[in-house]
Amino acid sequence: MFDMDGTLIDTQSLISEHMTQTFVGAGLTPPTPAQSRRVIGLSLPNAIATLMGTDDMVLAEQMAEDYRSRYRAMLTTGAEREGFYPGxxxxxxxxxxxxxxxxxxxxxxxxxxxxxxxxxxxxxxxxxxxxxxxxxxxxxxxxxxxxxxxxxxxxxxxxxxxxxxxxxxxxxxxxxxxxxxxxxxxxxxxxxxxxxxxxxxxxxxxxxxxxxxxxxx
CATH class of the missing domain: 3.40.50.1000 (HAD superfamily/HAD-like)
Structure with missing residues (x-):
């Protein structure tokens, strides 16, 4: 069984960029790249809730949907950024x-x-x-x-x-x-x-x- 992000596919910079945009779009202080990296692997709403330090899963899911929209928009030009790790x-x-x-x-x-x-x-x-x-x-x-x-x-x-x-x-x-x-x-x-x-x-x-x-x- 393989994990994907961080194990098969190198998406660290993409995840950090879109997390920053999502938090800024919600009027919140964005997490640092290191903070975003620590929650990669969780489901997206759980990752966002962890970064916000909240148990408000309604808000976390709303922000997760914004994140998904931003990510999908990137795919028209950035799919090559989801490459395999060496080997x-x-x-x-x-x-x-x-x-x-x-x-x-x-x-x-x-x-x-x-x-x-x-x-x-x-x-x-x-x-x-x-x-x-x-x-x-x-x-x-x-x-x-x-x-x-x-x-x-x-x-x-x-x-x-x-x-x-x-x-x-x-x-x-x-x-x-x-x-x-x-x-x-x-x-x-x-x-x-x-x-x-x-x-x-x-x-x-x-x-x-x-x-x-x-x-x-």
Missing amino acids: ARETLDLLHAQQETLLGIATGKGLRGVHRITQMHGIEHYFSTLQTPDNNPSKPHPSMMLTAMAETGAQPHQTVIIGDTTFDIEMGKAAGTKAIGVLWGYHEPDDLIRAGADILIERYEDLPAAIDQVLEN
Whole structure:
């Protein structure tokens, strides 16, 4: 199971820019890029509510819809800014070719965005299950992992979440699965370890061996 933003796709600058525009448009002090980076992985309304320090989910959802509108407007000229991290495509190709391996996505991004990005990169057929906040609670709730396993017939000891944030790691651990933290994303290595990551990797080339390692333990 792969997280998307910060794990497969490098969207940090886009997310920070649109979060700033959304907050300014609402007459609020915008978060810093570092603050925006810390909430990537949560569902969009939860991320906005966290940045505002509020439990007013009605307002957070209104701002989330403004964010989505701004993001959709960008797509006419900025789709090339949603590129893979180095080595990601090659590693996905390798894992997809393994008959014993099923791939899935568990992301805070909406299903519409997941379909658009996977189709843009020609990998929509790689994934047996797509889990998003459209039909699940936000990470770190384990629902995305539990639903993915139910859909595919995989057991927790056969399942790994690969992600860059504590939300990913905590989600996997709450579902009883293994968890691999990647170091090219948005949360610090020490935070990933404290969240329960079984192993950390620095390059996509290291992922296949890391998957074998954690599933053997």
